[in-house]
Amino acid sequence: MxxxxxxxxxxxxxxxxxxxxxxxxxxxxxxxxxxxxxxxxxxxxxxxxxxxxxxxxxxxxxxxxxxxxxxxxxxxxxxxxxxxxxxxxxxxxxxxxxxDAKLTVEIPVRFLNEETCPGIKRGGVLNIVRHTVEMVVPANAIPEAIEVDLADADLGSSQHISAVKLPKDCEPTITDRDFTISTIAAPAGLKEADEGEEGAEGEAGDA
Known part of the structure; x- marks a missing residue:
């Protein structure tokens, strides 16, 4: 070990x-x-x-x-x-x-491809919901981190634990739901613009 x-x-x-x-x-x-x-x-x-x-x-x-x-x-x-x-x-x-023991430890989350993430390139913000994930892991093979790939993450997307390739013999302690690790949130200005466009379309429809 x-x-x-x-x-x-x-x-x-x-x-x-x-x-x-x-x-x-x-x-x-x-x-x-x-x-x-x-x-x-x-x-x-x-x-x-x-x-x-x-x-x-x-x-x-x-x-x-x-x-x-x-x-x-x-x-x-x-x-x-x-x-x-x-x-x-x-x-x-x-x-x-x-x-041969199994341990429950907090494993850090590492994000990959932030620089090429479509949502971030469009002005989105990476909102980290969990900086660590509590996992049951082998004592002789504790992973340094689990990796979340943002290569295809667009605005409004969420990254869940089900999309993460977990290290061998490692599993999260939360098993009853597909919990969120991060989201790509739209900036406030873009949200306001989208809401304005939706409102204008509604008014045009009413006319």
Whole structure:
């Protein structure tokens, strides 16, 4: 199972708010590893290296490795908390990942052929309804993104999940409807012009 990052960690001997504050004062981030039918383990990680990893992007949708006193543990970050005023990292929740596991993660949406999209060339605006799609994916093959091709998208069109070629063994968690990912919306000026033309045609018909 490929790993996108590796962080060194040590076991936290003490837990609780006081111990967590002491870790932060020492330049460490409190965290916990749970799951895979094993006991939860409280750990701490170096703050600087951990923040660099998070700021690279995709932290919640990548398999990583935590080197815990020499034991390599495959994990995925399920959540992390930032102090609201300073955006200071205060805690991370990791889940252990088995090689054959299936995970539910948010996969980014990537749009192709925006520069040649007929609707955009006519002045339309790409309205992104979903920047990510929640999907069930294999732990050993998490896709970087799903791709929406706009090559044939005209004004007023909608791009639905059914039109997307999904990676192998990946499926959206929403299965009861063909949900919209994006639309190509007409600019306000064009809408007003169309409405004016429709009104004029109606008046001419009335006459």
């Amino acid at each position: 490929a790993s996108s990052y590796e962080l060194k960690a040590t076991v936290r001997e003490r837990v609780g708010k006081g111990a967590a504050r002491a870790s932060r004062r020492a330049g460490l981030v409190p965290a916990v590893i749970y799951g895979d039918k094993k006991p939860a383990v409280s750990i701490e990680l170096p703050y600087k290296e951990t923040m660099i990893t998070i700021e690279k992007g995709g932290f919640l949708s990548q398999i990583g490795t935590v080197d815990l006193n020499g034991e390599k543990v495959s994990v995925i970050a399920k959540d992390f908390q930032l102090e609201p005023v300073r955006d200071f990292l205060v805690h991370i929740d990791f889940m252990r990942v088995a090689a």
